Amino acid sequence: MVLSFTDRGIYCAQGDFYIDPWRPVARALITHGHADHARPGMGSYLCTHAAAPVIRHRLGDINLESVEFGEVREISSARVSFYPAGHVPGSAQIRVEVGGEVWVASGDYKVVDDGLSEPFEPVKCHAFITECTFGLPVFNWTPEEQLRRDLNDWWSKNAALGRPSIIGAYSLGKAQRLLTAVNFSTGPILTHGAVENTNEVFRAQGYALPDTIRVTPELKGRDFPTALIIAPPSALGSAWARRFPGASTAFASGWMAMRGVRRRRAVDRGFVMSDHADWAGLNTAIAETEAERIFVTHGYTSVFRNWLEEQGYDAAIVETEFDGETLESKNPSEEPA
Secondary structure, three states: OOOOOOOOOOOOOOEEEEOOOOOOOOOEOOOOOOOOOOOOOEEEEEEOOOOOOHHHHHHOOOOOEEEEOOOOOOOOOOOEEEEOOOOOOOOOEEEEOOOEEEEEOOOOOOOOOOOOOOOOOOOOOEEEEEEEEEOOOOOOOOOHHHHHHHHHHHHHHHHHOOOOEEEEOOOOOHHHHHHOOOOOOOEEEOOOOOHHHHHHHHHHHOOOOOOOOEOOOOOOHHOOOOOEEOOHHHOOOOHHHOOOOOOEEEEEHHHHHHHHHHHOOOOOEEEEEEOOOHHHHHHHHHHHHHHHEEEEEEEEEHHHHHHHOOOOOOOEEEOOOOOOOOOOHHHHHHHHO
């Protein structure tokens, strides 16, 4: 096997490295900067150039190298390269080749081009390790153009009534995707500190984001009756959010595709928006790899594995400590998206 599955992470013995390990190891290859994939305590890190600034922002002074998408790095007898995963800016699938056999660890991914992240690029391989966070047929994402229309219609209607609009979105990836989707002429855009910290990293990299206003303790919410406020989901319903009286609330998540979730979140509006692949996206990505062996991880693993076997794949479940997209987060600066 080119890659094996250990209690520390996905391991390549021929290169003596791990992919997205969840316990300290000497050498870690990282698919992207979310906290469940890029963790502290590794001896060295390797990622894409585009992912490096966010990883440094989150993990501090670490031993980090980076490569271009598609650049081949020889690590002992393994040939390693990174290809766009479309999940968040800089996110990658990691291709590992040993003796002519190719395995790909996808990390998290989505196949829809969101206009911000580097678009997903299928990588042909013999074995493919895929997430299945949303591995049920009920998960079908709103088309991108319709999603943009719905978001802007919600905000503009609230603004016309003098109601602020607060939307919960994860601080890395989804919040910036919202910024590229909304019509910023409707009103000012305010951001929670966790969101704005990531915005600053992306702006320094050259990603085009509209101007935003950081919400500070001194800011008076009543002075922004037409604003769109982007905050981590954990801030919804909190004292932080209550500084905007009369606000309409929304949550952007793939979980909004399930009945009852919006009600449990106690928000006015739910937008079906995820940085992971939906049912169709998962199946499309797997087919395009032309892989014979599929390993499924974090999500509806049993259901999705059974489905793949019915389609003729050699499929297996892999236990990992990745989270996928969750409805709750303990730390708003560390949310997976």
